Amino acid sequence: MITLNPLRWGKQYESLEFNDVVHFDTGEPIARIGTVGGGIVGRDLRVAHKAREALLEVPTNELLQMCRKAAELFENETLPVGDSQQSVDDFIHQQSASTGLPEHMCRSNMSKNSFVLSNMEQILDCLTRGLDLSILSKGYGEEGRGVTVSYQAQTPILGAILPNNSPGVHTLWLPAIPMQIGLALKPGSQEPWTPYRMVSAFIEAGVPSAAFGLYPGGHDAGGAIMAKSARSMIFGSAQTIAQHAGNPKVQPHGPGFSKILLGDDIVDDWEMFLDVMVESVLSNSGRSCINCSGIWASRHTREIAAAIAERIGPVDVRPPSDPDAQLAAFTVPAMATGTYAMVQQDLAESGVTDMTAEYGEKLIEREHCAYLRPMVVHADSPDRGVAAKEYMFPFVSVVECPQDQMLSRIGTSLIGTVITSDEKFIQDAARCVDIDRLNIGPLPTNRLNWLQPHEGNIIEFLFTNRAYQIEPMPAITSV
Amino acid sequence: MSLVEGAPAPINPEVQAAAAKALDQLNEHTLKTVHWHFSDNTGSPFWLEKKAELNFDPLTDVKSFDDLKKFPHFEDEWLRGGPINRWVPKGHAGKPVYVFETGGTTGIPKSRMVIEDHWKDYELFSDTLPDEHFPKGSNWLMLGPSGPRRLRLAVEHLAQHRGGICFCIDLDPRWVVKLIKKGWMDHLEEYKKHCIDQAVTILTAGHDVKCMFATPKLLESLGEALEEKGTSLAEVGIKGIFSGGTEFTPQWTRFAVEEMLGGPPEEGGVFMTPTYGNTLMGLACSKPITAADGYKISYYAPQPRAVTEVVQFDDYNTKVGYGETGRVKLYTLTDEFFVPGFMERDEGEREQPFETYPWDGVSGVRPFHELASATTVGVY
Numbered sequence: 001m002i003t004l005n006p007l008r009w010g011k012q013y014e015s016l017e018f019n020d021v022v023h024f025d026t027g028e029p030i031a032r033i034g035t036v037g038g039g040i041v042g043r044d045l046r047v048a049h050k051a052r053e054a055l056l057e058v059p060t061n062e063l064l065q066m067c068r069k070a071a072e073l074f075e076n077e078t079l080p081v082g083d084s085q086q087s088v089d090d091f092i093h094q095q096s097a098s099t100g101l102p103e104h105m106c107r108s109n110m111s112k113n114s115f116v117l118s119n120m121e122q123i124l125d126c127l128t129r130g131l132d133l134s135i136l137s138k139g140y141g142e143e144g145r146g147v148t149v150s151y152q153a154q155t156p157i158l159g160a161i162l163p164n165n166s167p168g169v170h171t172l173w174l175p176a177i178p179m180q181i182g183l184a185l186k187p188g189s190q191e192p193w194t195p196y197r198m199v200s201a202f203i204e205a206g207v208p209s210a211a212f213g214l215y216p217g218g219h220d221a222g223g224a225i226m227a228k229s230a231r232s233m234i235f236g237s238a239q240t241i242a243q244h245a246g247n248p249k250v251q252p253h254g255p256g257f258s259k260i261l262l263g264d265d266i267v268d269d270w271e272m273f274l275d276v277m278v279e280s281v282l283s284n285s286g287r288s289c290i291n292c293s294g295i296w297a298s299r300h301t302r303e304i305a306a307a308i309a310e311r312i313g314p315v316d317v318r319p320p321s322d323p324d325a326q327l328a329a330f331t332v333p334a335m336a337t338g339t340y341a342m343v344q345q346d347l348a349e350s351g352v353t354d355m356t357a358e359y360g361e362k363l364i365e366r367e368h369c370a371y372l373r374p375m376v377v378h379a380d381s382p383d384r385g386v387a388a389k390e391y392m393f394p395f396v397s398v399v400e401c402p403q404d405q406m407l408s409r410i411g412t413s414l415i416g417t418v419i420t421s422d423e424k425f426i427q428d429a430a431r432c433v434d435i436d437r438l439n440i441g442p443l444p445t446n447r448l449n450w451l452q453p454h455e456g457n458i459i460e461f462l463f464t465n466r467a468y469q470i471e472p473m474p475a476i477t478s479v
Numbered sequence: 480m481s482l483v484e485g486a487p488a489p490i491n492p493e494v495q496a497a498a499a500k501a502l503d504q505l506n507e508h509t510l511k512t513v514h515w516h517f518s519d520n521t522g523s524p525f526w527l528e529k530k531a532e533l534n535f536d537p538l539t540d541v542k543s544f545d546d547l548k549k550f551p552h553f554e555d556e557w558l559r560g561g562p563i564n565r566w567v568p569k570g571h572a573g574k575p576v577y578v579f580e581t582g583g584t585t586g587i588p589k590s591r592m593v594i595e596d597h598w599k600d601y602e603l604f605s606d607t608l609p610d611e612h613f614p615k616g617s618n619w620l621m622l623g624p625s626g627p628r629r630l631r632l633a634v635e636h637l638a639q640h641r642g643g644i645c646f647c648i649d650l651d652p653r654w655v656v657k658l659i660k661k662g663w664m665d666h667l668e669e670y671k672k673h674c675i676d677q678a679v680t681i682l683t684a685g686h687d688v689k690c691m692f693a694t695p696k697l698l699e700s701l702g703e704a705l706e707e708k709g710t711s712l713a714e715v716g717i718k719g720i721f722s723g724g725t726e727f728t729p730q731w732t733r734f735a736v737e738e739m740l741g742g743p744p745e746e747g748g749v750f751m752t753p754t755y756g757n758t759l760m761g762l763a764c765s766k767p768i769t770a771a772d773g774y775k776i777s778y779y780a781p782q783p784r785a786v787t788e789v790v791q792f793d794d795y796n797t798k799v800g801y802g803e804t805g806r807v808k809l810y811t812l813t814d815e816f817f818v819p820g821f822m823e824r825d826e827g828e829r830e831q832p833f834e835t836y837p838w839d840g841v842s843g844v845r846p847f848h849e850l851a852s853a854t855t856v857g858v859y
């Protein structure tokens with residue numbers, strides 16, 4: 001059984017305490033993770049500046065090359081992880097076994113992470129709008145218009161409390177390394193695999209190991225990372241986001257409430273966009289913030305809901321190694337039963353119809369895990385509670401709403417795919433502050449262009465653009 | 480009751496003999512205690528009333544410690560609400576009574592009345608403290624909860640019993656729990672700083688404080704605050720620390736000794752000992768902890784005044800074998816308070832008797848897995 005040790009600025013620490021990582025279906029231990037408490041985290045973060053100093057020793061262009069190399073290693077090679085050598089297949093099996101994600105989805109997330117890492121140069125070029133990255137290292141420089149520009153790092157390291165069950169989100173912290181910002185990560189208890197393998201790939205590619213801290217542990221360790229990092233990101237629930245709202249030190253990530261809006265000009269031809277809607281709801285087992293949780297249209301909503309239900313309603317549980325498996329397990333069965341109970345409450349409201357009722361039982365309970373099969377519900381008005389819901393399985397509400405009310409009623413939407421050619425609707429959508437990432441046209445919500453900022457620009461989170469004036473010193477005459 | 484049921488038996492025959500003697504004392508003490516609490520002229524209204532509900536007569540049917548199993552398990556819910564006087568044994572009528580509380584963040588806290596038990600427990604504990612590290616006559620800092628807490632007065636008594644004066648801080652644990660429940664983590668951090676500021680002020684004000692009690696989290700924060708000021712616990716004069724709680728794990732101890740205290744006492748100059756206890760039982764002491772032993776922490780109750788057992792998860796009247804895991808069961812047998820078996824919210828491994836404490840101990844104490852708070856699951 002593989003043992004994952006905490007990493008303290010590149011040095012493995014053999015803890016006396018371990019948590020088991022167990023197989024989602026059998027409950028058998030598949031790995032053990034050494035854990036640390038907040039004291040150790042706090043102690044390490046007091047010397048966090050050394051992580052940035054180690055990275056500043058390596059020029060940015062070299063770090064970008066190392067990112068490309070790390071991407072290659074991460075996706076294709078056997079790497080030292082914990083006390084073992086981990087092949088790509090080992091990684092996929094381990095991640096699937098602990099998270100309940102089908103193996104092909106694990107491979108897909110692995111490719112996504114690798115893609116982002118290998119294209120880091122272009123991503124940073126876009127996120128910084130073409131800034132010479134040495135300006136981030138030095139703190140100031142010449143932008144090219146005869147004007148001094150300054151970006152001041154707000155932190156030597158980025159802290160991150162990583163999620164248990166969503167291996168795709170790790171793309172968000174990867175840009176820190178080429179920007180010479182160290183990492184203090186608390187891996188998720190069920191998904192330590194990506195951070196451990198990614199850090200190993202970085203180190204094998206030549207990035208200084210002193211730039212990395214991996215601190216598995218409980219709330220205590222996570223709390224210390226949040227309290228002692230000048231900038232940190234956390235993945236959690238809507239409650240987590242509310243808790244950190246307005247805190248400039250924290251970038252919270254949670255449910256996306258992503259939506260597709262069908263304009264009046266195209267809604268009569270809704271069948272043309274059925275594939276876009278199905279993919280947006282079903283991909284990655286509906287587990288991501290970028291999955292679509294609401295489809296809004298002014299008419300044909302029942303037919304749209306019925307057509308999506310016909311496509312995803314029959315999807316059933318398959319073994320995780322099955323390349324056609326579409327559903328991820330809930331590794332904590334109570335979460336599935338709790339979620340199902342909430343859905344039942346949603347369905348009890350007048351005007352809400354379960355369009356997948358004819359496709360059999362939704363809650364599938366096993367000894368150590370549970371599944372929820374896809375659901376499509378129809379809401380006859382945006383006033384229905386379900387119109388504002390998002391759940392961690394393929395679940396979508398198709399909401400009937402006049403177009404002129406949509407943008408004022410959708411609420412927060414990480415992704416807003418607006419399918420229309422109506423210029424005024426497009427302009428209104430562009431002005432709608434409830435939509436974070438705006439897609440105009442038939443783009444599935446789950447297809448992200450990584451050259452665009454995601455849920456806040458990480459450059460703006462880690463650096464502050466400020467004034468930096470230079471006046472040449474006069475010659476000293478007193479000597 | 481068998482002395483050493485389960486394998487392996489204690490190696491040392493002298494320990495066997497000492498354990499037999501300790502059991503004799505425990506049996507005798509049990510008889511005396513049961514008679515006190517169930518006699519009409521000395522017992523408390525609570526237990527005299529309870530006696531009528533029992534299907535046996537404690538005065539005639541309890542002949543040994545093992546016979547305490549005839550009692551139903553003590554329910555700490557009985558301690559909620561009043562009148563508190565129903566717990567005062569008639570044999571102690573008229574004496575000054577303290578009340579100590581646990582819980583109470585919301586709703587009615589559990590209350591235990593005490594007359595002198597906390598003094599006696601800590602005087603016994605005092606005998607276990609090495610004078611080299613807890614010098615007699617030196618002053619103390621109590622870095623723990625204030626308010627209606629047994630610990631606060633007990634530590635103060637300990638300091639006075641050893642000829643010192645105890646400095647305390649203001650710390651309301653109920654507000655801390657509320658902050659955590661509300662998710663006000665910034666406030667929590669600020670409140671912690673507020674508490675640590677008080678401690679740093681005391682330690683740097685020339686009061687010659689050499690000994691202290693601290694919870695592990697507060698000790699950690701204090702160590703950090705002092706280091707940020709360019710000093711350390713040793714430099715401000717601390718020589719001995721006792722601490723307690725389920726956070727006091729071998730890993731935490733290792734961190735504290737190796738990184739916070741600068742090594743074992745002979746190197747870092749600060750001695751630290753763990754304790755385990757609660758308002759019901761009092762205070763269990765630890766076998767000395769060493770790096771060679773993997774910082775293993777084994778607690779031994781102050782028998783015969785209190786007893787800990789490690790019992791099977793599915794049968795709370797049967798002890799597990801030595802080294803095996805079970806739930807911690809507590810007994811309190813003083814003339815002030817009678818607890819004939821309380822299922823603690825902790826689990827651990829059963830430990831063998833040894834020379835200093837020739838009775839069972841418990842190691843690896845941690846929250847009972849069935850009651851541990853539900854796993855927090857991110858929704859992302």
